[in-house]
Amino acid sequence: MNKTEFVAALAQHGAMSKVDAEKLFQVFRHTLETELTVAGKIVLPGFLTIEVVDKPARKARNPATGQEIDVPAKKSVKIRAGKEFADKVNH
Template sequence: MNKTELVASMAEKSGLTKKDTEKALKAFEESVMDELKSGGKIQLVGFGTFEVTNRKARVGRNPKTNEEIHIPESNVPKFKAGKALKDMVNLSK
């Protein structure tokens, strides 16, 4: 599912117009990015948690030349699924 399909699905389920739904989705994305940028986390009970974790500096290897390279430390966004989401996904098996 791409963003256009997601907007269409959300609009159908909410009864909003596609234009209003797209604005709401954009606002959600911006809110999540702003909170993660400031180092916070967002918990949506039952759905999951968005947070930032620190990945320490490490030594990697270039697969083409087999040469060691230094990979600097970085902050990475992380999503951890909530119990309700995990249960819903496992019911479809």
């Protein structure tokens, strides 16, 4: 499912127009981005836990040349499904 399909499904299930569903999606996305930047973690009990994690610098190898390269440290987003959500997906 891509974003367009998701917004259409959101509109259908939420009994709203696609324009309103798109606005809701944009607000949700903006809220996630803002809160992860500020707090670093969002917990939606039973659904998702989303957190920013630090990835340390490491050595890697260029597969084409075999040359060792330095990969800098960076931040990444980790998403874990809550138990209730995972149970619904698995049944």
